């Protein structure tokens with residue numbers, strides 16, 4: 001049994017990649033995991049994998065941008081002890097272009113997912129954590145928000161909201177046994193970039209550890225943040241970035 005026995009953990013956007021691996025790792029540590037995704041088939045597949053490995057999991061199908069849907073789906077799952085706000089890349093993906101070339105019609109998708117997503121999910125899950133006197137909220141952000149990055153300005157701007165929310169809530173709920181933090185990620189190996197390509201090799205020159213991130217890197221950091229070992233860590237934005245930026 002892991003250190004999360006008796007706890008529940010709800011991970012948004014957990015139908016694949018980082019969220020799915022985080023769900024697997026928290027389930028392996030004993031949590032009953034809520035696998036949220038807007039696409040039911042993805043959530044159900046991850047739930048089946050976790051159950052096949054001996055863990056406990058339930059699908060929590062909802063669009064995190066829709067407060068009514070989140071309220072209903074989280075309510076069916078039950079009390080949430082650990083919330084990981086991970087859903088963050090629109091189903092349409094991210095196209096790289098100069099800010100002034102962006103179509104403003106595309107901005108809303110980023111604001112809805114990366115600002116309203118964490119707002120909605122945290123708004124629904126946090127009161128129960130405070131009432132029960134224990135909780136963990138972790139929002140997955142991006143180095144593009146923390147240190148800036150060209151050609152993805154709107155994505156970066158929207159990813160800045162999560163850490164700001166976590167910092168402020170940390171100060172509101174720290175006395176209730178609830179911690180709120182963010183992980184700030186550099187590029188992952190699922191971002192559609194071939195690690196042997198010229199583009200990747202050029203990018204990796206900026207990384208002290210010369211490889212792209214892996215879902216396991218993020219899941220391990222989440223597992224530490226939700227453990228008792230990290231009970232004095234709150235309000236932080238922690239880079240998980242291969243040394244891409246060092247302060």
Ligand SMILES: NC(=O)c1ccc[n+]([C@@H]2O[C@H](COP(=O)([O-])OP(=O)(O)OC[C@H]3O[C@@H](n4cnc5c(N)ncnc54)[C@H](O)[C@@H]3O)[C@@H](O)[C@H]2O)c1
Pocket residue numbers: 012013014015016017018019036037038039042062063064065085086087088089090091113140141142143185186187188189190191
């Ligand atoms: N991949 C990277 O290189 C990278 C870099 C920095 C930060 N991040 C952040 O890490 C997180 C996870 O990234 P990923 O690469 O695993 O994403 P992904 O796109 O591979 O998976 C995200 C999942 O979220 C689901 N989803 C999308 N919109 C949703 C919604 N409205 N409601 C519920 N679920 C929804 C998708 O169906 C998908 O299964 C995101 O917050 C992202 O911004 C990723």
